[in-house]
Amino acid sequence: MSNHLIFAIAFCVASFVANFYIYKFFLSAIFTRHKKILRVFFFLCFILNVLFLFLMRSDFLYDDVYLILSLILAFSFFFFLIGIFYSIFSGFIKCNSFNEGRRKSLKFIFDVGFLLIAASCFFKGVFNALRTPPxxxxxxxxxxxxxxxxxxxxxxxxxxxxxxxxxxxxxxxxxxxxxxxxxxxxxxxxxxxxxxxxxxxxxxxxxxxxxxxxxxxxxxxxxxxxxxxxxxxxxxxxxxxxxxxxxxxxxxxxxxxxxxxxxxxxxxxxxxxxxxxxxxxxxxxxxxxxxxxxxxxxxxxxxxxxxxxxxxxxxxxxxxxxxxxxxxxxxxxxxxxxxxxxxxxxxxxxxxxxxxxxxxxxx
The missing domain is CATH 3.60.21.10 (Metallo-dependent phosphatases)
Incomplete structure (x- = not known):
């Protein structure tokens, strides 16, 4: 089996795991009423990640399309990492003996805060890449x-x-x-x-x-x-x-x-x-x-x-x-x-x- 094929298989598996994890253990835990929409969204993210893998070195892909696909790939793997941290810290709330009302309030504050931090870090990462290097x-x-x-x-x-x-x-x-x-x-x-x-x-x-x-x-x-x-x-x-x-x-x-x-x-x-x-x-x-x-x-x-x-x-x-x-x-x-x-x-x-x-x- 060639190194290129091994890399392609590993990439596809990693992309699937990343998008599944974001859906299952991160965003679906926050947006509980929109699980079907999220499921479709992250399945599309997985498909587009794989598409980017096979087209990234092609010459016929328009630059704007390349940029969008690359950002979707970055979103998938970046939010996968954020999702792992979310799972770790959300477990802390569940393990503490808070009453139901306080637990819900803390979870809401925690969820909103985590989403803001995740979005801020992602856009800062995009800015860091596209700016003129210092x-x-x-x-x-x-x-x-x-x-x-x-x-x-x-x-x-x-x-x-x-x-x-x-x-x-x-x-x-x-x-x-x-x-x-x-x-x-x-x-x-x-x-x-x-x-x-x-x-x-x-x-x-x-x-x-x-x-x-x-x-x-x-x-x-x-x-x-x-x-x-x-x-x-x-x-x-x-x-x-x-x-x-x-x-x-x-x-x-x-x-x-x-x-x-x-x-x-x-x-x-x-x-x-x-x-x-x-x-x-x-x-x-x-x-x-x-x-x-x-x-x-x-x-x-x-x-x-x-x-x-x-x-x-x-x-x-x-x-x-x-x-x-x-x-x-x-x-x-x-x-x-x-x-x-x-x-x-x-x-x-x-x-x-x-x-x-x-x-x-x-x-």
């Missing part, structure tokens, strides 16, 4: 002075469009950085669907780019061909000298299935131990796959910091890293960005997006 400044002591804007996981395509990209570029240009590093998952659709690639020429600093796993889902060769027509300097298992540093770019691990596996051959040929060596690699688990002790700093993304808690736990287990600055060797540091965009559901919960400004300062 600037997050990180200072690292080094033997070089350099200011780098790090962005990753924009996922330009069905959910993230031109306006989002333009605002990010404007924010970065205001920071007066020395260079920009884009560490993968910039494109998440057929590159022919994006007619605003020339906006990438608006950066007022040199831009270095490496592939992420999602570029390989949409014909990485064609994406690289089109991006090479912009000012992006594409690093495919290669390095470049830039001021006081050497910047190397590694193909994503997913590239191994497309004859574009990550390789250090050319990178180590251009290695300069007298300079500060930076490696751009999309997935942080590259630090688990290879010995990177020669490098001073690795810049990664991919994790989205989990995007929707508690999926952060699963991401950490799969990647070995989640978000932030890690010490992975005597001199080697790894910074994992939470990403500027999002994938799938247009929601970020307890996993804020960012534009990371990495300040390298001489000790």
């Amino acid at each position: 600037i997050n400044k990180i200072t690292i002591k080094a033997n070089a002075n350099l200011k780098i804007a790090l962005i990753t996981d924009l996922h330009l395509g069905k959910n993230v469009h031109k306006n989002f990209l333009v605002k990010i570029i404007q924010e970065i240009n205001e920071q007066n950085v020395d260079c920009v590093a884009i560490v993968g998952d910039l494109i998440d659709t057929n590159i022919k669907e994006i007619d605003y690639l020339d906006e990438l020429n608006s950066f007022n600093a040199p831009v270095f780019y490496v592939t992420g796993n999602h570029e390989y889902y949409h014909n990485a060769d064609e994406i690289i061909e089109q991006l090479s027509k912009t000012k992006l300097q594409i690093l495919q298992n290669d390095s470049v000298n830039f001021k006081d540093v050497v910047i190397s770019g590694l193909n994503d691990l997913r590239g191994a299935k497309y004859n574009k596996a990550p390789s250090f051959t050319n990178i180590y040929q251009k290695f300069d131990s007298n300079k500060y060596n930076i490696l751009l690699a999309h997935q942080p688990r590259i630090a688990k796959e290879f010995n990177l002790e020669k490098f001073d700093l690795i810049l990664s993304g991919h994790t989205h910091a989990g995007q929707i808690f508690p999926f952060s736990i699963l991401v950490y287990l799969q990647q070995g890293f989640l978000y932030g600055l890690y010490e992975i060797g005597k001199k080697t540091k790894l910074y994992v960005s939470s990403g500027a965009g999002f994938w799938g559901p247009s929601v970020r919960f307890l996993a804020p997006s960012e534009i990371a400004i990495i300040n390298l300062e001489k000790e």
